[in-house]
Amino acid sequence: MTSRLLWIVAALVIWAALPFFVPRNIADLLVFTGIYTIAGLGIGLLLGHCGIVNLAQATFYGLGAYSSAYCTVMLGLPSIAGFVVGAVISMALAYLIGRPILRLTGYFLALATLALGAIASALFFEWDWLTGGTLGIGGIPKLDLFGFVLDRPSRYYFFVWIVAFTCMAVAHNLVGSRTGLMLRSMRDSSTAAASLSVDLQALRTQVFVVCALFGSLAGSLFAHHASFVSTQSFTVDRSISFLLIPVIGGATSIPGIVAGALFVTFLPELLSKLGDIHQILFGLALVGVVVLLPDGLMGAYGRLQRRLAPRRSGHDH
Amino acid sequence: MSLSSIAKLAGVAALVGLSAFARPSGALAQTSGEPIKVGAIVSATGAGAGLGIPERNGLLLAEKDINAKGGIKGRPIKIIVEDDASNPDTALSKANDLIFGQKVVALLGPSLTASTVAVGGVTHANKIPQIAFTGIGPAVERERKCLAHVLPPQRLNAQALLEYAKNIKATKIGVLHDAGYGNVVMAELRPLADKYGVKLVAVEKFEIGATDTTTQAAKVKAAQPDAVFIIATSATPFRNVKQVQITQPVVAAIGSSSYEYVNAMGSAADNITIPEFVVGEDPLPHQKAFVDLYKQTYNATPKNYEAAAWDAAHIIAQAIAKAGPDAGGEKLCEALRGPYSGVLANYDFSADDMTGIPLSSFVYSKLVGGKYTRTPFRVTQ
Numbered sequence: 137m138t139s140r141l142l143w144i145v146a147a148l149v150i151w152a153a154l155p156f157f158v159p160r161n162i163a164d165l166l167v168f169t170g171i172y173t174i175a176g177l178g179i180g181l182l183l184g185h186c187g188i189v190n191l192a193q194a195t196f197y198g199l200g201a202y203s204s205a206y207c208t209v210m211l212g213l214p215s216i217a218g219f220v221v222g223a224v225i226s227m228a229l230a231y232l233i234g235r236p237i238l239r240l241t242g243y244f245l246a247l248a249t250l251a252l253g254a255i256a257s258a259l260f261f262e263w264d265w266l267t268g269g270t271l272g273i274g275g276i277p278k279l280d281l282f283g284f285v286l287d288r289p290s291r292y293y294f295f296v297w298i299v300a301f302t303c304m305a306v307a308h309n310l311v312g313s314r315t316g317l318m319l320r321s322m323r324d325s326s327t328a329a330a331s332l333s334v335d336l337q338a339l340r341t342q343v344f345v346v347c348a349l350f351g352s353l354a355g356s357l358f359a360h361h362a363s364f365v366s367t368q369s370f371t372v373d374r375s376i377s378f379l380l381i382p383v384i385g386g387a388t389s390i391p392g393i394v395a396g397a398l399f400v401t402f403l404p405e406l407l408s409k410l411g412d413i414h415q416i417l418f419g420l421a422l423v424g425v426v427v428l429l430p431d432g433l434m435g436a437y438g439r440l441q442r443r444l445a446p447r448r449s450g451h452d453h
Numbered sequence: 454m455s456l457s458s459i460a461k462l463a464g465v466a467a468l469v470g471l472s473a474f475a476r477p478s479g480a481l482a483q484t485s486g487e488p489i490k491v492g493a494i495v496s497a498t499g500a501g502a503g504l505g506i507p508e509r510n511g512l513l514l515a516e517k518d519i520n521a522k523g524g525i526k527g528r529p530i531k532i533i534v535e536d537d538a539s540n541p542d543t544a545l546s547k548a549n550d551l552i553f554g555q556k557v558v559a560l561l562g563p564s565l566t567a568s569t570v571a572v573g574g575v576t577h578a579n580k581i582p583q584i585a586f587t588g589i590g591p592a593v594e595r596e597r598k599c600l601a602h603v604l605p606p607q608r609l610n611a612q613a614l615l616e617y618a619k620n621i622k623a624t625k626i627g628v629l630h631d632a633g634y635g636n637v638v639m640a641e642l643r644p645l646a647d648k649y650g651v652k653l654v655a656v657e658k659f660e661i662g663a664t665d666t667t668t669q670a671a672k673v674k675a676a677q678p679d680a681v682f683i684i685a686t687s688a689t690p691f692r693n694v695k696q697v698q699i700t701q702p703v704v705a706a707i708g709s710s711s712y713e714y715v716n717a718m719g720s721a722a723d724n725i726t727i728p729e730f731v732v733g734e735d736p737l738p739h740q741k742a743f744v745d746l747y748k749q750t751y752n753a754t755p756k757n758y759e760a761a762a763w764d765a766a767h768i769i770a771q772a773i774a775k776a777g778p779d780a781g782g783e784k785l786c787e788a789l790r791g792p793y794s795g796v797l798a799n800y801d802f803s804a805d806d807m808t809g810i811p812l813s814s815f816v817y818s819k820l821v822g823g824k825y826t827r828t829p830f831r832v833t834q
Contacts, residue, residue, distance in 0.1 A: 159553060168542065264636065271591045362541070366567035414538075
């Protein structure tokens with residue numbers, strides 16, 4: 137227990153010191169890692185605990201980003217308004233769309249979410265009076281906390297990660313609660329869960345709404361960081377990137393989501409130093425992780441720990 | 454002497470030999486001292502690669518040319534080119550790396566509007582001069598007086614198309630445009646049409662990357678226009694216009710002018726007029742030196758985006774020479790504002806749109822059998 141506490145303290149010290157020691161571009165990537173962690177958490181909840189593949193997270197991410205952009209730039213409202221409007225619209229949409237489509241299962245449900253993502257992407261494009269279309273909306277102000285402007289990645293880093301940790305705590309509580317048990321029973325045997333009077337559809341819809349909320353929060357954070365939003369950031373490709381986060385990191389593990397987010401933000405950046413071949417190499421790395429580590433990076437870590445544990449206990453005796 | 458020492462010596466000798474061959478012929482000015490670092494972001498992969506790759510070629514050629522002519526007041530220029538994979542988020546990370554990590558004095562690019570606006574947020578806040586390979590975008594860019602553009606604003610592209618329609622006395626126009634670049638030009642074209650006495654009899658939109666636009670082309674044909682405008686970054690509408698046998702004159706916006714698209718048009722790359730800037734087969738006198746050097750280096754004919762990047766590198770080199778390499782961002786921005794006669798066009802970066810390209814800089818080329826010929830038509834202002 138003491139060693140676990142020590143680990144946590146050490147991790148927190150490293151987390152707090154990191155932005156002061158790394159160059160600005162790395163701090164910037166760490167901000168993106170935090171943002172992607174929040175968006176990936178929602179996908180992880182759906183994938184790991186409900187067995188639902190969601191390919192529409194970029195929709196909610198976009199709704200959050202456009203709400204923040206529109207409220208601050210066009211309407212001149214305070215930043216918090218954008219966060220709230222984005223969250224409310226995203227949750228309402230997730231509820232309205234989730235109720236009918238979450239009756240589907242497996243590939244059909246994945247395709248339905250893909251369709252939702254494609255429709256939203258087309259609407260972001262077409263409704264240029266609202267979204268600015270290809271040209272987007274620029275000049276989104278940096279977040280201001282009681283006069284302290286978060287105008288540098290090293291400052292914004294703390295804000296984003298505090299939001300990310302809060303979302304992780306929410307996800308952790310949800311998974312550990314009675315609802316989490318119901319979710320897993322539904323994932324492993326929906327018939328058995330239904331026979332125990334678990335309302336499958338209501339439960340799935342609730343998690344879908346939480347996923348949308350996380351997506352919207354991440355989108356609003358992104359808008360204030362980049363100061364600019366355009367349709368290019370909210371395509372189906374982005375939804376696939378978000379889906380990769382739990383797939384790579386490990387869908388049932390919350391630290392796995394952070395590992396997955398680090399993978400999708402840092403690896404392309406590192407590989408880009410190798411020239412135009414970097415996208416092919418990233419694809420190969422993805423295939424490598426999925427084939428060699430089917431339960432993700434955290435799954436592999438868990439297996440490694442289990443393999444080492446008997447040896448350790450052997451030494452103890 | 455050990456075997457490894459011999460190998461090292463042989464390596465050095467080979468490098469010296471190679472570098473001697475790599476130098477272009479003719480007398481070269483010497484550069485010395487610490488290189489002046491300029492960052493560049495292009496879309497070398499992803500959807501914008503058709504723009505980013507030619508731009509990278511133009512930049513690297515300009516770097517070689519500037520250094521061969523003595524660099525910037527004797528110091529060599531080093532252009533660090535990064536790929537944003539056509540993604541504005543990546544462009545932002547790359548800009549942070551170049552400005553704060555690699556300490557570049559100025560930034561060239563990116564290739565796409567979204568990335569340009571995203572990166573502009575960083576360069577504007579930190580007063581780093583930026584020369585984008587895009588036309589001016591959303592309203593916020595007008596406040597960014599350190600951000601110059603080497604391609605025309607979309608309003609000018611729309612005007613260039615309408616000027617040609619006026620020239621051939623076409624009053625009924627059908628338009629085929631994509632939902633991205635085409636949409637933006639179209640938004641500028643609509644209010645201008647009345648001014649030019651032109652009626653838009655059919656306006657058909659298609660998705661970016663659409664593989665078939667036959668339905669839209671058929672609708673345009675049915676409206677019986679005098680001429681058809683195609684505003685897109687794609688070869689598909691050109692092929693479909695031929696398939697539905699539209700015989701009226703076709704006028705295309707600059708977005709489809711690169712050879713990548715022309716080659717994909719196949720036999721449809723015929724009898725199309727394009728208002729653009731650089732006709733590699735028949736360059737204007739002030740473009741000839743650049744076109745010859747490009748052909749000699751890459752064994753290919755340059756078009757507009759290669760020239761835009763070449764211009765951007767020379768413009769920043771001139772500004773650095775004027776203000777001094779250690780002058781700081783604000784002074785460099787000041788040095789940037791003013792007229793510049795480039796290969797692509799005559800710019801004036803003190804203009805409101807930070808471009809200042811006049812309509813008279815456009816040349817009108819005709820694609821015949823996949824090759825460009827320059828037509829005598831020009832707009833006089």
